[in-house]
Amino acid sequence: MRCFIYKIFIFLFVRFDITLKENKRCLMRVICKKEQDVGLALQKRDLPPPPKDDEVQVRVTHVGICGTDLHIYNWDDWAKNRLKPPVVAGHEMVGVIVKVGQAVTKYSVGQRVSVECHKVCGICRYCRTGRGHLCFKTSIIGVDEDGVFADYVNLPVSNIWGVDDGIPSHHAAIFDPVGNAMHAVSKAGVAGHSVLITGAGAIGLISIAIARSLGARHISVIEPQSYKLSLAKELGADIALPPGQEANAAILKATGGFGPHCLIEMSGHEKAIENGLDLLQLGGTAVMLGIPSDKISIDLAQSVIFKGITMKGIVGREMFKTWFEVESFMLKNPDAVEKIVSHILPFESYEEGFKLMQQGLCAKVILKLEEDA
DSSP states (O other): OOOHHHHHHHHHHHHHHHHHHHHHTTTHHHHHOOSHHHHHOOOOOOOOOEEEEEEEEEEEEEEEHHHHHHHHTTTTTHHHOOOSSEEOOOOEEEEEEEEEOTTOOOOOOOOOOOOEEEOOOSHHHHHHHOOGGTTOOOOEEEBBBOSSSBBBBEGGGEEEEEOOSSSOOHHTTTTHHHHHHHHHHHHHTOOTTTEEEEEEEEEEEEHHHHHHHTSSEEEEEEOOOOOHHHHHHHTTTTTEEEHHHHHHHHHHHHTTTOOOOOEESSSSOOOHHHHHHHHSSSOOOEEOOOOOOOOOOOOHHHIIIIIOOEEEEEOOOOOTTTHHHHHHHHHHOHHHHHHHEEEEEEEGGHHHHHHHHTTOOOOOEESSSSSTT
């Protein structure tokens, strides 16, 4: 009798152990905005279901921490007005396809892909005229819906981008922000002109190399962090100085007293925007990508209207024109991309990554989900 009971016990224990292991395999890590407060949380969630017919399931290997993610982490006014927690954060990624939907023919299991984070309707006036990045039905991955700070994610095939074999994964993870920079610099029309970049975060920094590749004659950068100023010089800035009279005087001198022809505003800070517009020459072009944390005030008459300035708001990337341009840039300028990847951290060390961003002691922080990726 004891032997029988013992066998029953062993059988139940083994089944229980197997069940635990199966349950463990069915869970994945996510970094989530759990509630309406500062910070993010590392959690376990169920794996996504099988992909729909027009989706692929991706095993994520690398993700980038974006300035938008920092807004979400800090829970500033922009985030409070936009997010509806709980939501998984993150929209910059690269990974490997593990499953494909029945209608997917262009992509296959084992292929590396990145993602366009703007999910658009495809049928509105903007989508049908090649301006899908302006679709008023846009849903942003990691903002309006669950994002890619996860081990696995299902993505529409219309939003994924096959990664060229010549681009390493930690570069491919930041197609999205490099695309923002490419879009902004392209719209500024920098060829043959002097350029001022205000704000040297990762997007501002890579904009230096992009502007140079597109024929900018002279590039100035204003940025308060000394670490980023050093990187700006490495990436090809002719002038890289903290905000103040010294920077303004140097920029005016370098441009013959006229001021730069192009302003590329990446900071989102009111004083930086105001100063950049003041420095911009008459008839110049200002492209605005930095997102203010709160409402700001600009003297529109004096800073824009009476100076004849053309101001352009930049949102996302032109789908998918910008992606082709970024792919070409990354293949031709790997050293520039490598310079802005300042930190590669384990996924669980995300708090360290956000702290580096808050302190301005980094360029682009990549989180690595797999040790051997």
